[in-house]
Amino acid sequence: MSGPIVVKVGGSVLDEIASMPGLWSAIASAHAARPTGKGVIVVHGGGRAVDEQIAAMGMTTRKHEGLRITPAEQIDVVVGVLAGVVNTRMVSQLRTHGAPAVGVTLADDGVVETVRENRYSADLGLVGRVTGGSGSLLRSLLADGRLPVVASIGCEAGGALLNVNADEAAMGAAEAAGAESLVMLTDVPGVLDEHGVLIASLDVDEALSLIERGTARGGMIAKIRSAADAARHLGRPVLIGSVDAVGALIAGEANVGTRIEPSRVRV
Incomplete structure (x- = not known):
């Protein structure tokens, strides 16, 4: 075991935090089974909770290529939901299942560094991207012996809080912590082809070609980009799969989810 396992939790999972004991039990068990210092790190976004809170306040949610556009008037709502409600609920559930969970954000010193996102044609507002960090x-x-639970809220050098895509946050945490593997949990079995069939394995180039061909859409675009970036930077596979298969994904079992490989051996 060369390092910790980073597990990114997102999608509809975050709408049912209290009703998924199997997920938290599996993560707690995986953490307990690993050597001290090489346990599990959980990274999360906000699910529909952010959309619902923004709507309740009479504001509108807008997205660009699966990324939430975050104007200044919405950042406090995003921070409150992600770093407050969602993070604390996840910590509570993990502790209920015996894990010594501790809630932090990307903005805490010693996690990762973030700057404002500028890689897209649209102005995303207070959206950040990971640039490195000591971990x-x-x-x-x-x-x-603790299990860090990381909310995807960062800050830039000037102090402004930034909403970071949770997939990218997980990649950054995995790189900074020297993770053995990165598991991205979602509400679908993995990456699907144009016929809706699960793709078991892709290398980085093949994964990115799904975006170019229009096969990948919506939130999966950002997920594939982040997984491809992580596979390239970490030099090891990144797994994308369903929360129902979390135990098998953490264990690295074959034929579960989609493996994004840094490169494929050609014969």
Whole structure:
């Protein structure tokens, strides 16, 4: 075991935090089974909770290529939901199942560094991207036996809070912490082809070609980009799969989810 396992939780999973004991039990068990310092790090976004809170306040949610556009008047809502409600509920559920979970955000010192996102044609507002980071806080918590639960809220050098895509946040945490593997949980079995059939394995080029051909749409575009970036930077496979298969995904079992490989051996 070369490092921790990073598990990214998102999608409709976050709408049912209290009613998914199997998920939290599986993550808690995986953390407990690993050596101290090489446990599990959970990274999460906000699910529909952010959309619902924004709507309740009379505001509109807009997205660009699966990424939430975050104007200044909405950032406090996003922070409150992600770093407050969702993060605390996840910590509570993990602790209920015996995991020594601790809630943090990307903005905490020693997690990752973020800057404002500028890679897209649209102005995304207060949206950030990961630029690196020491991961020292994550490693310190793991060394103490803790299970970090990381909300995808960062901050830029000037102090402005940034909403970071949770897939990219997970990639950054995995890279900073020297993770053994990155598992991206979602509400679908994995990456699907144009016929809706699960694709078991893709290399980075094949994965990105799904975006170019228009096969990947909506939120899966950002997920594939993040998984491809992570596979390239980490130099190891990134797994995308259903929450129902979390145990098998964490264990690295074959024929579960979609494996995004850094490169494929050609014969």
